[in-house]
Amino acid sequence: MLKIENLHAEIDGNEILRGLDLEVGEGEIHAIMGPNGSGKSTLSNVLMGHPRYEVTGGSITFRGQDVMELEADERARLGMFLAFQYPSEVPGVSVANFLRTAVNAVREEELSVMEMYKLLQEKMRVMEMDPRFAERYLNEGFSGGEKKRNEILQMLMLEPRLAIMDETDSGLDIDALQVVSKGVNELRGPEFSAVIITHYNRILRYIEPDHVHVMLNGRIVTSGGKELALELEDKGYDWVRQEFGSVA
């Protein structure tokens, strides 16, 4: 599904990713944990093709295709999705209008107005959102929790093959966290993979990962099963630095 080899990337001349390797199979959920500054957000932006980051080495293959030269929209149409940590506001564009455009952009056949309406109603129910939410302007004046729910709503509508979730859990209270997790679990299946990028363990209580990776200084320094997340919670990131600081 997704294969990252020896990835190097920089922003404004500073190297952030320093030879990162990761392989995500069909239907797998991977968690990437790491302290602040380890390069987690850079990884998610680079995967989706943010123009501000420069990839200086390595490769990213998605569904057998080299995506390094592809624009963000082309990656989206291949089935990649990024749930943003800080989604942008787009004044004057309603959530419904935006979703209609986006869904039709990634789908091969356009949905009729009625089909779109029903789909949106259904997915908003999953996310426990007020129907009036669809008429609000995209992310404008949204609370932190509303923004995150809205990101997951978009994911449900677009049905990507791979979702990258950039600290979706940060700043969420426990109720919101549960709803967001429910949205992800809704898609879980053999045709859906996810990379959950997080600082904390707690989201992993609701979305059980198949693999857990620890990131430090722009590389993955250790990997394991879900028990690694628990160990990390116990021992903290200082332990990671002591243990793996020299290799990273």
Added chain:
Amino acid sequence: MPEDRTIQELGLDEYKFGFNDPEEYFFKTPRKGIDPEIVAMISKHKNEPEWMLEFRLKALESFFEKPTPQWGGNLNELDFDEIYYYIRPMENQGRSWDDVPEDIKNTFERLGIPQAERETLAGVGAQYESEVVYHSLKEEWDKAGVVFMDMDSGLREHEDLVREYFGTIIPPDDNKFAALNSAVWSGGSFVYVPPGVHIDIPLQAYFRINAENMGQFERTLIIADEGSYVHYIEGCTAPTYTTNSLHSAVVELIAKPNARIRYSTIQNWSHNTYNLVTKRAVAQENATVEWVDGNLGSKLTMKYPAVYLTGEGARGEILSVAYAGDGQHQDAGGKVVHAAPNTSSLITSKSISKGTGRSTYRGLLKVHEGAENSKSRVECDALLLDENARTDTYPYIEIEEKKVNTEHEATVSKVGEDQLFYLMSRGLSEEEAMAMVVNGFIEPIAKELPLEYAIELNRLIQLEMEGSVG
């Protein structure tokens, strides 16, 4: 008879049958440039009363006296001697469809405008399929006593009304371009709505068949009598193609006590046009005037719709949106004068600049002494689509009264890399993403327009932006 000789010399005799059946003939001043002779010829051709000829000639003097304004856009390349001041293309005359420039044709194509309508819009045809619709509407208006006709007919059929109000809101010596229009005006609309009459369906200029809808110097006068309501929609969203490079219109509105006038314009001029328009309204006691003004295309637009709140409790609202692409300057805004107590106003101005385009907000808010408890809010927002685009804001505020409440807010935003990346990550191409941001930006104005105009405004801006990204 020296006068006759002059007309012969000017070549007018070619058109001697034109007076009886002007719809079948093509009339054009025999030479470029302007002088009293040309003005007299226009008036004579239209068979106007003496007072209108005097009005025109006096206006011409003002035009010559006034210097070309230097405070706004660059007008130095505008050559008044290189312009025909009166051209009247008629059916089966003048230009043919083949003469219309390719880019204009393409735009019609892409807007999906039917061929018959395209020809009308391009000024090459006259048959228009809404003729039937127009006639049934016209019967209704006639019954209610509503007058809606082109200005030339208005002058012929309602001379007293025209004489009472014409040039009273915008005197000929108001500014150089109002003076020019007053001297050479032709076409435009004349509307009178009797007391208490509410017209539910917007009056649209293009309903006027066989009239000079979109001349270079059209003149519009709308009188809404006490307690009446009218929504007038001017122009059209298709690119207005003119052979002349100057469009200078004058629009006067009078809203009598408790009346309400809404005047909506979306104009899209070809990129060689100077669009210099004077629009002004008077709102009497408890009357409301709303200008909704969209400016696309042109080389330079200078347009500041104004509302004079002369009666207690009057309300004025000006919503404008401008798009300045490469090489274009949109100098637009609004003026509100509070001259009575308890009046209120709102100016919302939105501009979009791209490439070497430049947009300017220029506005005036004036509150006279004694206009107590007046409220005013001015909001101007500029959106820059790239690094080179430019925007300026010139908000003039003159307040002579202490008991007033005024607010002014200006914002400049750029379409950010992060915003585009966000939208593109959802599958939108860069162009689609940019268009979405822009459409969102103008949404507060688009939603004030009838749906079909709002959709067309969005599509037009999208067309203007195409090919500009990436």
